[in-house]
Amino acid sequence: MKRLVCLFAAVAACACGSAPEKTASDEPKTFKMIEVPALLGTPEERAEYVARNYWKNFDFSDTAYIRLPEVTEQAFAGYVAVLGQLPPDLAAVSVRTTLSGAEADTAMFAYFTELFDKYLYDPNSPVRNEEIYIPVLEYIVASDKVSEADKVRPRYRLGMALKNRPGEPAADFTYTLASGTTGTLYGVKADYLILFINNPGCTACKETVERIVSSELLSEQIARGRVKVLAVYPDEDLAAWRDYRSQIPAEWINGYDAQRKMTHDELYDLKAIPTLYLLSSDKKVILKDVPAGVVERYLAGVLGGR
CATH class of the missing domain: 1.25.40 (Serine Threonine Protein Phosphatase 5, Tetratricopeptide repeat)
Incomplete structure (x- = not known):
């Protein structure tokens, strides 16, 4: 109404x-x-x-x-x-x-x-x-x-x-950590997963990180493990990515797309960077390509003080 x-x-x-x-x-x-x-x-x-x-x-x-x-x-x-x-x-x-x-x-x-x-x-x-x-x-x-x-x-x-619409399963992919260890999107276990597709030196990416870190709600839920953040670099300049690694909070999963599936296979629509998704525990898309504030408001509504 x-x-x-x-x-x-x-x-x-x-x-x-x-x-x-x-x-x-x-x-x-x-x-x-x-x-x-x-x-x-x-x-x-x-x-x-x-x-x-x-x-x-x-x-x-x-x-x-x-x-x-x-x-x-x-x-x-x-x-x-x-x-x-x-x-x-x-x-x-x-x-x-x-x-x-x-x-x-x-x-x-x-x-x-x-x-x-x-x-x-x-x-x-x-x-x-x-x-x-x-x-x-x-x-x-x-x-x-x-x-x-x-x-x-x-x-x-x-x-x-039409890719990765709200309510549909997100496209899976493999990410690689700085150590060389690999993981998959669907392998990340949490009630909610924030997928943060970013680039080194991106001003808007830095602002997004700051917004998430400064959120009392998000910080608390991340610390409790109910919310996880998977930061993924989709491009090929790994030297720039390694230099930038310290800008990503240590408690986040920070990897890169070694196979370049995001760009070569266009798994995700990256019309602008950063691109932010909120996924459910079974990796269905809840929010697609939204600002961090929208993610925060949604989680405040479903999690509140829990």
Whole structure:
């Protein structure tokens, strides 16, 4: 219920966007937010209506909107906020409805797919969401309005996105320690395993280490053995990795991928480093490619003071 309240707050915020100044030759173009029928009494019914009708008042055939990011992109940002509050199946329906509307014009379709890339795929996007991005890619790959040449990248991204999804078993691999001893992902025994794929000298990697170390909850659970961290270097500069070893806490498992399976076989989607996963005791993916703070919040919810 709280998520649906947030959804309608996001919709209300989107409706208040600014518009270009009126000119003598043209009325200003704006994004007109839909009105939710009063007869839809439950939050779930209202959410479904918003999801299916968000762009109802938007003219996808008017390409002038492409040159008005203060209107169109602002509305899209509000739309992404709405998608993030929806159940996955309803978000997927909404995505398909939106892209179907955007197919009214080739340029508009390209513009909307670029916006989906920017907001849902870009590693630097604060609202990046692969589970919502997957139906975008599926729609593009299946569309007869998109050439085979233009499907190459989305098809590749879709294949990577479908690997190691939440709820599915993580891909196993062998890691090698500095001593030469080897182990496997599935051989690490713990209630929860944080898989930390990193590179030497990576500023974001250093910040991730600091975030985990500074967390009282994570530090306590790691000390108790309920949570383990497997830090893995996926590349080939072992001299740099050995020089960097002291930067990884001693209680973590710190190894490298000697067989280069992560990169050569693309076992994991490493669009950005670091990449952080949270796995269950049976190595099913709980969280995929998330910041350390998200891992901390999840474990705080399931472990608390236990």
